[in-house]
Amino acid sequence: MTDNRTIALVAGVLVLLTAATAVGQFLKRHPDRGLDPAAVRTFNSRLRGWWILCTVLAAAFWLGTTATVVLFGLVSFWALREFITLTPTRKGDHRALFWVFFAFTPLHYVLVGLDRYDVFSVFLPVYATLFVLARVAFAGDYKRFLERTAKIQAGLVVCVYCLSFAPALLALPLPGAGKGGGNFRLLFFLILLVQFADCMQYVWSRMLGQRLVAPSVSSNRTWEGLLGSATSTSLLAAALWWAAPPFQLWQATLAGFVVAVMGFAGGMTMSAIKRDRGVKDYGTLVVGHGGVLDRIDSMCFAAPVFYHITLLVTGIRP
Amino acid sequence: MATATSQDAVMLSPADTRDLPPPQRPKARVRSPFCRAAGLGLAAAARLLAGASARWIASQPDTCQRVYFANHTSHLDALVIWASLPQSVREVTRPVAAKDYWTSGLVRRWLAEEVFDAILIDRTDIKVHQSPVDLMLREAGNSCSLIVFPEGGRSVSGEIGEFKSGLYYLAKKRPDLELIPVHIDNLNRVLPRGEFLPVPLLSCISFGPPLWLERGEAKLDFLARARRAVMALKE
Numbered sequence: 001m002t003d004n005r006t007i008a009l010v011a012g013v014l015v016l017l018t019a020a021t022a023v024g025q026f027l028k029r030h031p032d033r034g035l036d037p038a039a040v041r042t043f044n045s046r047l048r049g050w051w052i053l054c055t056v057l058a059a060a061f062w063l064g065t066t067a068t069v070v071l072f073g074l075v076s077f078w079a080l081r082e083f084i085t086l087t088p089t090r091k092g093d094h095r096a097l098f099w100v101f102f103a104f105t106p107l108h109y110v111l112v113g114l115d116r117y118d119v120f121s122v123f124l125p126v127y128a129t130l131f132v133l134a135r136v137a138f139a140g141d142y143k144r145f146l147e148r149t150a151k152i153q154a155g156l157v158v159c160v161y162c163l164s165f166a167p168a169l170l171a172l173p174l175p176g177a178g179k180g181g182g183n184f185r186l187l188f189f190l191i192l193l194v195q196f197a198d199c200m201q202y203v204w205s206r207m208l209g210q211r212l213v214a215p216s217v218s219s220n221r222t223w224e225g226l227l228g229s230a231t232s233t234s235l236l237a238a239a240l241w242w243a244a245p246p247f248q249l250w251q252a253t254l255a256g257f258v259v260a261v262m263g264f265a266g267g268m269t270m271s272a273i274k275r276d277r278g279v280k281d282y283g284t285l286v287v288g289h290g291g292v293l294d295r296i297d298s299m300c301f302a303a304p305v306f307y308h309i310t311l312l313v314t315g316i317r318p
Numbered sequence: 319m320a321t322a323t324s325q326d327a328v329m330l331s332p333a334d335t336r337d338l339p340p341p342q343r344p345k346a347r348v349r350s351p352f353c354r355a356a357g358l359g360l361a362a363a364a365r366l367l368a369g370a371s372a373r374w375i376a377s378q379p380d381t382c383q384r385v386y387f388a389n390h391t392s393h394l395d396a397l398v399i400w401a402s403l404p405q406s407v408r409e410v411t412r413p414v415a416a417k418d419y420w421t422s423g424l425v426r427r428w429l430a431e432e433v434f435d436a437i438l439i440d441r442t443d444i445k446v447h448q449s450p451v452d453l454m455l456r457e458a459g460n461s462c463s464l465i466v467f468p469e470g471g472r473s474v475s476g477e478i479g480e481f482k483s484g485l486y487y488l489a490k491k492r493p494d495l496e497l498i499p500v501h502i503d504n505l506n507r508v509l510p511r512g513e514f515l516p517v518p519l520l521s522c523i524s525f526g527p528p529l530w531l532e533r534g535e536a537k538l539d540f541l542a543r544a545r546r547a548v549m550a551l552k553e
Contacts, residue, residue, distance in 0.1 A: 084517075091513075094515075095513075098515045
């Protein structure tokens with residue numbers, strides 16, 4: 001696990017984070033630089049989030065594949081909690097929801113952990129869907145039936161199924177990398193790109209943003225942000241292609257482009273849901289709970305596409 | 319002895335009560351370390367399962383004697399409010415709960431009697447000479463806080479129903495107690511009426527500023543004011 005490329009990647013991330021933290025602290029101590037103090041605060045709190053993210057990931061990676069799958073499972077569980085809390089459900093959905101939370105979600109992650117791609121790729125989209133439809137019908141409440149079942153399915157697919165493709169990367173048989181280190185680098189590559197794309201989207205929208213994609217859904221996501229984020233993320237992916245084992249240069253670049261576009265789409269989608277429910281973010285829904293869904297929305301959309309692109313361009317079979 | 323004191327206090331008007339020696343708690347309850355540990359575990363489990371976050375709005379947790387009154391939506395209500403209090407406050411707070419529910423089954427009975435030390439009220443057998451309010455005050459003594467649900471039962475529609483008069487008599491007999499409005503949000507979706515398996519959604523418990531019975535305030539006015547105080551915490 002400790003080969004040169006891993007060391008280079010870890011060192012690079014540490015240096016970047018440390019440098020950024022130093023800059024952030026400097027700007028905080030010297031408010032006379034003409035920078036917006038609110039922006040500095042946002043920057044610093046983002047940095048704190050990245051330190052936490054990197055620490056948690058490092059601990060999970062060090063503990064191994066099972067610990068990482070469990071970590072993602074817990075994140076999914078919490079995100080689904082937020083999703084369903086925000087979604088109005090009726091009493092007739094209660095039993096179906098119980099099984100969704102305590103049977104389908106854990107079982108899906110067990111299948112991911114056991115590396116059963118053949119089963120987990122259909123388990124939630126087919127079997128959980130059929131179960132939810134039937135269980136709600138059996139409960140005898142037919143009011144807005146399709147709408148209610150669709151909400152539960154959307155929550156399951158976005159929060160659980162899609163996100164689980166990230167830890168599923170750990171089970172891919174990568175050529176030449178040996179199982180272990182290479183897979184963790186690939187997963188970290190994805191997480192890094194998603195975070196970077198999110199950040200770039202914000203920066204480009206702030207700097208050049210003119211044309212909003214959908215003003216009624218999001219007041220800060222612009223076409224310029226999308227384009228800028230896709231370009232910069234492609235460039236970063238190209239610069240880091242050596243860290244992601246199965247990729248050649250053009251494949252890594254393509255992955256970066258797709259991750260940025262999908263991440264943007266994920267953010268737009270969650271904004272639409274939040275606008276419909278009249279909340280600003282999932283964190284303010286219930287005070288004291290961090291809003292996990294706000295943090296992982298881009299990841300949920302990017303992970304499955306990244307996974308399948310990896311299969312497609314490298315010819316690896318799971 | 320303690321019983322007699324609090325019964326006497328009941329007969330007096332609020333102004334006179336202050337001159338009397340405060341009623342004594344009937345028995346010092348010494349719980350085994352096992353039950354205390356179970357209490358800590360139960361509180362943590364309840365908070366985790368119900369995703370409960372506590373908000374104190376213009377109000378602070380305190381071990382002074384209080385009555386927490388809340389809207390009632392689920393069997394979990396008393397447990398989750400109790401669990402949302404800081405540990406030192408939780409030690410001196412006793413939920414008032416329905417006897418029929420909390421004594422059916424050995425586990426529930428053990429939890430109610432030994433772990434969170436509930437005051438169980440028999441809803442089917444309310445007599446004039448043994449009113450629930452007297453029982454609550456006797457059990458609370460001069461140190462325990464209470465958690466009560468003035469609606470008397472869980473609301474079906476999710477709307478907060480009219481308050482029963484118990485809260486008024488409680489305030490009239492012990493005007494020194496702080497009445498803390500509590501609003502419970504979303505817990506009815508965690509464990510709705512008639513279900514026994516919970517769904518782990520996120521809920522929110524809001525504690526508001528204390529209120530007291532004003533001198534000469536009419537019963538209906540007071541109950542409406544108390545209900546509005548709970549509803550005001552909804553935002």
